[in-house]
Amino acid sequence: MGRSRITARDVAAAAGVSQPTVSRVFADNARVDPATRDRVMRAAGDLGYRPNRLARAMSRGRSHTVGLIVAGLDNPFYADAVDRFSRALQARGYHAVIVTASNDAADLDGQVRDILAMQVDGLILASVSIDNALARAASQAGVPLVLFNRGQHGTDLPTVTSANHDGGRRAAHLLVDRGHRRIAHVSGWQGSATGVDRQRGFLDGMADRGVAPLACIDSRYDRDRARRAVHDLFGADVTPDAIFAGNDLIAFAVLSALRHDLGLSVPRDVSVLGYDDVAMAAWPEFDLTTFRQPAGRMVDATIGMLMDLIDGRPVPDRLTEIRSDLIERGSVRAAP
Amino acid sequence: MGRSRITARDVAAAAGVSQPTVSRVFADNARVDPATRDRVMRAAGDLGYRPNRLARAMSRGRSHTVGLIVAGLDNPFYADAVDRFSRALQARGYHAVIVTASNDAADLDGQVRDILAMQVDGLILASVSIDNALARAASQAGVPLVLFNRGQHGTDLPTVTSANHDGGRRAAHLLVDRGHRRIAHVSGWQGSATGVDRQRGFLDGMADRGVAPLACIDSRYDRDRARRAVHDLFGADVTPDAIFAGNDLIAFAVLSALRHDLGLSVPRDVSVLGYDDVAMAAWPEFDLTTFRQPAGRMVDATIGMLMDLIDGRPVPDRLTEIRSDLIERGSVRAAP
DNA sequence: GAGGTCTGTGAATACGTATTCACAAGGCGG
DNA sequence: CCGCCTTGTGAATACGTATTCACAGACCTC
Incomplete structure (x- = not known):
């Protein structure tokens, strides 16, 4: 069981370049000679190298990880939402750390602080409400959060719900x-x-x-x-x-x-x-x-808002309410 | 928005000690003078310090994070399992990074490699099966994995299912x-x-x-x-x-x-x-x-097996099959 | 052909914690 | 009173990547 992870240094040695050059090849924003890039990519492929995301997070101060705190997974609406959240985040290069909470505020406090210690870039609270102390802890840590389908009266925390x-x-x-x-x-x-x-x-x-x-x-x-x-x-x-x-x-x-x-x-x-x-x-x-409640649109709005906050873009509206359409089936009688 | 996270160094300065001493106080396995520990804890409390789990993971080579790859969240059985997994992991100081997969093997490969790059300590695959190349990639990375309710014929990967x-x-x-x-x-x-x-x-x-x-x-x-x-x-x-x-x-x-x-x-x-x-x-x-299918017992068995593998303990049985009991209700007729 | 800009790369360092090593102070037995 | 062990702490370093800085060489302009 080889704890022998391949590092950028190994790839550098194999490609005859320095470690920072390997880093530059994978960073995608720095200029590298095409021939050098080829050599590095080939060596990386041979060795099966993938950049260590922990180290990358340490260095860049961005973990590309989001905390997803959810209560009520027994409700298919939230199970569906978790599914959509995780897919939407993956599509943007993020991952979700899931925390299932009860509606007990005392537990929640510890759970949120715990997950903040993981250096998540953002927080989604689905079907969970938080008190001001907790919201302050998150904002003090510079971690934006969005409430999903569980607004908080008396605060101006970014929120997405149906109307x-x-x-x-x-x-x-x-x-x-x-x-x-x-x-x-x-x-x-x-x-x-x-x-x-x-x-x-x-x-x-x-x-x-x-x-x-x-x-x-x-x-x-x-x-x-x-x-x-x-x-x-x-x-x-x-x-x-x-x-x-x-x-x-x-x-x-x-x-x-x-x-x-x-x-x-x-x-x-x-x-x-x-x-x-x-x-x-x-x-x-x-x-x-x-x-x-259109789960897809609500999840998209939530992710969009969170990404804006993470990237420091201005957020158009802190409160997004999505209209619910009536789906008429057979459990309400027709007009008399 | 202060990206100004409190570090062990800040706490050390406030308590008049060195950074390693702070680290020792929070490590819990090193001997520290009780008076010093008190000063450090007080300073940490005042500043709201929590150890950066990314840095800790980097340093110790243990992220205390587990990848939870699941398909079929629309089935309440798996939604329930995710809920239980996340709670069981939290109870042991771990967190779950959730990845929702389809049953498309091509996607899965990328997703697993992606999550391996996050340096997870283990992998749970629920309702998902993997090919040998992928299993080898994980084992080569030294990351143990357990299959939950989706065994793989023709391999000896650790598996928990009902019988x-x-x-x-x-x-x-x-x-x-x-x-x-x-x-x-x-x-x-x-x-x-x-x-x-x-x-x-x-x-x-x-x-x-x-x-x-x-x-x-x-x-x-x-x-x-x-x-x-x-x-x-x-x-x-x-x-x-x-x-x-x-x-x-x-x-x-x-x-x-x-x-x-x-x-x-x-x-x-x-x-x-x-x-x-x-x-x-x-x-x-x-x-x-x-x-x-007793979800609780199955989840416990899965977590137990995974923790054994992570901690290098011998695993009694690689295949755990839990007997399913008949729950008799009204959809099967009585004996004639 | 001298001075300048541009390109590509390596050396050094930062991120925040854990750990190893060294060392000082104190207690103890002989 | 000397050597030894124990205890508590700080200095230095490692983890793996990204970034800054410096520098060499190529290319251009006048």
């Missing part, structure tokens, strides 16, 4: 316009900006139409909690005829509870509306009407 | 024992060891019982292909009364096709058996009987 408030509002409009009057919201976690914004949008949208919402129940993005919420809703005197769910996974849980626990039919008895448009939403078991 | 052949065989036994005689297999990709082993096990299990399999169709882990396979099966003269699916995702596609395209009832008309036991299998829409 959650707008989506929530349009959800309310849609359900009212389809003739529903007893509309409940099984919301996302009210400790997350995503959950809060969608709920506020929903409430504003209801107010727009002059209809009082039946109830808002926090599911905390938990399937069991969502199921119990449905049971509670249907145990009351006035029962909903439509449910707006905080995201698709919640909507699936709501569908299960309605159909399998309560024996109700969707959308005949109750309409269900989701948010995200994960792949499963199109499966015939769910056939979920939902607002699509 | 796929055994599982396939028991799948056949179960279906025959439940009175089925027209059993089809909508298999996983026959370019993957996982898919091949489960199918071979299935065929051997059928032979054990003296029942001829109705058909084996390669779904390539693709939902549409699986759906077409079901259509084909039910377009033939003899139609199946049970289907063993290559994994849970395939089983879900099969269920959709049976119920929504063909109007059949499960398990009354057809039994469906899966493999993996992803979380969704327990949802009432699917209620899937399946073999559980």
Whole structure:
């Protein structure tokens, strides 16, 4: 097991040049005699040399590495996002160091400081919010960060989300316009900006139409909690005829509870509306009407913003909100 | 934006000691006077110093970083595995550099060499198989690797999988024992060891019982292909009364096709058996009987094996197969 | 043909930490 | 009181690359 890595010095010796010349050949920005370059490239090929990225990072002060901190990988939306992030970064010569976090702020602090010690060039926080102390630590270290789909109220940290408030509002409009009057919201976690914004949008949208919402129940993005919420809703005197769910996974849980626990039919008895448009939403078991968060566009915007920050380019907008389009399937009834 | 990272030298100056002493305090294996240690720790705390992990890696020849190459993040089983891997590695002071790969060998080669240049201490290949040239490149670089759930026939690379052949065989036994005689297999990709082993096990299990399999169709882990396979099966003269699916995702596609395209009832008309036991299998829409691949145990075994290899400890078994237990739910009919 | 610019390369050094080596101070046994 | 061992620390150096600086030679201009 040869820990005998080939170094630029080895290549230099083989090609009859000095180590800096090898470095210049691989740097691509310095002028090298074509004949010399050929010799070096041939020697490098023969020896199987690849520049040590750690050493390069040390020397240039750029690791070409980005920290990707994500919670909720059990949600296919975020699994998909991680997939896209990693590909997008690779395409730009970067690599992602992945850290899976809980929503526990104490853990997160250590994890972020740990990953900052790895000299990442940037930080993406997906589905995770951070406090000001942490944001300051990152900015003090000169490491830019972008929040993905989990804005932070009361800060001006660069953020990419879908237009959650707008989506929530349009959800309310849609359900009212389809003739529903007893509309409940099984919301996302009210400790997350995503959950809060969608709920506020929903409430504003209801107010727009002059209809009082039946109830808002926090599911905390938990399937069991969502199921119990449905049971509670249907145990009351006035029962909903439509449910707006905080995201698709919640909507699936709501569908299960309605159909399998309560024996109700969707959308005949109750309409269900989701948010995200994960792949499963199109499966015939769910056939979920939902607002699509365009993961591809959101990831591209995030990467673009991060790269601008890393390279010191001005960032047009610190807050990018991408509109969610309604994907109409079969879980919300047609207009009466 | 201060690129002005605090270095050990700064801490040394503040504490009135030399840089190596600071290094010793943080190394934890060298003897330092308690009073000195206190002064250094205090200074480090005041300045917010954390050792630069890149420099540490350069100096020690250990990056405490592992490459995690994964395909199929759209399968919740692998999303869950990534989550577990990242947590398990963090718990041991390691970090994961994630690379999402397709099953295209040409891409993979570049990606692996790229990540080797990052001086990772080890490599985990999840749901990805590699050719011998690549394995040699890694071993030549002195970087151990472990295959997770995608063994490689004809090599002796360290591998952790579930007991796929055994599982396939028991799948056949179960279906025959439940009175089925027209059993089809909508298999996983026959370019993957996982898919091949489960199918071979299935065929051997059928032979054990003296029942001829109705058909084996390669779904390539693709939902549409699986759906077409079901259509084909039910377009033939003899139609199946049970289907063993290559994994849970395939089983879900099969269920959709049976119920929504063909109007059949499960398990009354057809039994469906899966493999993996992803979380969704327990949802009432699917209620899937399946073999559980214990992700936690498999990940632990993988990490354990990799750490042994990294630290130069002898590895008890290069091939770890973890038995899959049957999780009986409602998609396979009871004994007649 | 002298002075100037341009091109290509090597020597030296920086990046931040860990480690080896040397050394001073202190404790101890004889 | 001398030699020896132990303990704690600093000076020097290594890890592998990128970059700065200096310099040699080629080429050009007037």
